[in-house]
Amino acid sequence: MTEYVAMELTKLRAKTPLVHFITNYVTANDVANAVLAIGASPVMADAIEEAADMTSIASALVLNMGTLNHRTVAAMLAAGKRANERHIPVVLDPVGAGASAFRTETVKKLLAELRVSVLRGNLSELSCVSGLNVATKGVDVSAEDAENDARAIAKSLADRFGFVAAITGSMDVISDGQRTICIQNGHKEMTKVTGTGCMASGLVGAFAGAGAGMLTAAAAGVAAMGIAGEAAYEKIGETGTGSFHIALLDALSRLDAGMFLERARIYEA
């Protein structure tokens, strides 16, 4: 897997795919800079008047629920439908799913109306999605799978919805239903900077836009973020979270296939 992921980085930097984001205003700048750093080109546009048009010219669409409102949810649906028509991959980051009824209803609606390619979130968010009573043609979650366990949740979500589920945390778990992968990169200082999850989802979009398969794209984006976190901490140490934040972006911009091969800790689960 690691070799594939490293090759995808080289491919991404050669292609500079355009990635369309409907995303939150808290971390939009970091997401744009992370996506530029990894070698893709971001465009943020959330007006209903243009959401589908922007998706049409992009190679991937990333929907991030961070500061959603009724206007941007409508834009997400329009952009997502266009992406589905054109077979453009859709990455969904269900930020805060479960924290309010509005977020839970929104993720339910997005999953019911769109074919999502990769769902990336933390364990709490994906556990929420796992508990949703969404009408799908997939297999229902069994009682056993519903245990609060990242591997089981990722696999059962992937089985049920037909997407790749990526649960990030101290260990990342990614599954397409057939294969389940664990990634052991990253550093705990990443939890002290807002937006590392949003950036990871953005990177997954960049890899997907460059033509990687969805499992590989998810693994590559999540591993890239983790490796950047490790490299940043090695450089910055305990200087503080401001410097760590900047060093994360530095590391993403200097990441290459060799660093991936050397540092990525990706295992079949």
Next chain:
Amino acid sequence: MTEYVAMELTKLRAKTPLVHFITNYVTANDVANAVLAIGASPVMADAIEEAADMTSIASALVLNMGTLNHRTVAAMLAAGKRANERHIPVVLDPVGAGASAFRTETVKKLLAELRVSVLRGNLSELSCVSGLNVATKGVDVSAEDAENDARAIAKSLADRFGFVAAITGSMDVISDGQRTICIQNGHKEMTKVTGTGCMASGLVGAFAGAGAGMLTAAAAGVAAMGIAGEAAYEKIGETGTGSFHIALLDALSRLDAGMFLERARIYEA
């Protein structure tokens, strides 16, 4: 006072309270990172569909008028009412009060409909609030108090509205009506980075969410920001405002009770 403030920092880091923000998109990233750096957990959510729900799960609510619009003002009212019902502290940052009729009307409406716990702004903003003809059950401002003087304005606002008024500037003044405190921390380079006021209000929310009394929370948040500014300038000097900005966040993330005791210059006025 300084000892209390230092203890509150230790308490905050142990509790990691969730703080709900309805805030502007210019400084939202810095506010989130400042709040993480001090040890709390921020959530930004401004949709009317979820504003009250998010407040319900938070330990404090911070309303910042920086890039308000009619949609977010409605969300502020809904969130604020829920906070009042649940006895969750409300910090209001009346950014730009007085600069437009819309902002002046908005702060008037928020103060008329909500019980605010701490009002933090600069002298110009709080002078504007002081001149408002808001129907309250408090004591009216006397002519003498209306002098353009931070101490008098802070005290009279606190008397009249029953909140803690915090006026930040080259010297910070904080009053609950009974006690008035001056803080002499900070560095003038802070005026060259956008969002240091928004970050201070966010820190006040974090301390309030951790259970500090409102006067202590206001003093702790404002002093923390000032100490971070001094530490950042000591480290960065004249390198430039970009590096100073990052060093501010570094300093907040490494602030501890000992630094507070050593550096805080908090006096009874």
Next chain:
Amino acid sequence: MTEYVAMELTKLRAKTPLVHFITNYVTANDVANAVLAIGASPVMADAIEEAADMTSIASALVLNMGTLNHRTVAAMLAAGKRANERHIPVVLDPVGAGASAFRTETVKKLLAELRVSVLRGNLSELSCVSGLNVATKGVDVSAEDAENDARAIAKSLADRFGFVAAITGSMDVISDGQRTICIQNGHKEMTKVTGTGCMASGLVGAFAGAGAGMLTAAAAGVAAMGIAGEAAYEKIGETGTGSFHIALLDALSRLDAGMFLERARIYEA
């Protein structure tokens, strides 16, 4: 020209003009910090209820189409009309013009309803504007001028609309129709950080607000950004795009007339 531009920087730092922005949420923080760094005072406000009022108290207005929506387009029109009534300069940054019908229609509407002072964008964006069938009292673009050439496009746009056209790229071209100027500052690393174009437009607004003529303001803002890019790269080298981003802001905050005289490469075309 270089001497005039250097003098304008000294004037700007003495005046600290207020600049009103209706701008995108991706780069708003960087734009505000760049404008503070150069010596002006930014205010971001996009509610229709206050857009015109904020423009009234400002010395320049900057309209940036980065994350436009129907609400902010209405605010841009209201603010722009007020600016025109009060003879306040208007800088328009047509981000993404041509990328969606909505953006193309919006720039068409803004140019039809407002008198713009400076239009700053990249070659693709200004080529789009050049191809618009906007009813104006200016001279139509001849077939010869329509060649995909920055000098011809800048000059013909300036002739036709009566504004200063500034096309930034590896070489920047600025024209008021009478005079066309080329600027050869900048560094390619700037394309790896989002918002360098938005920051340049913000700086043009700052110089215009300090009273510079429009050609001089455009040259000063664009050259300042380019010089900052060079200085940042000299300091940071290949460390990474995060550090480069911060060094850009450092350089803007420390730019002075002497650096301008030494580094600016501004030529009559």
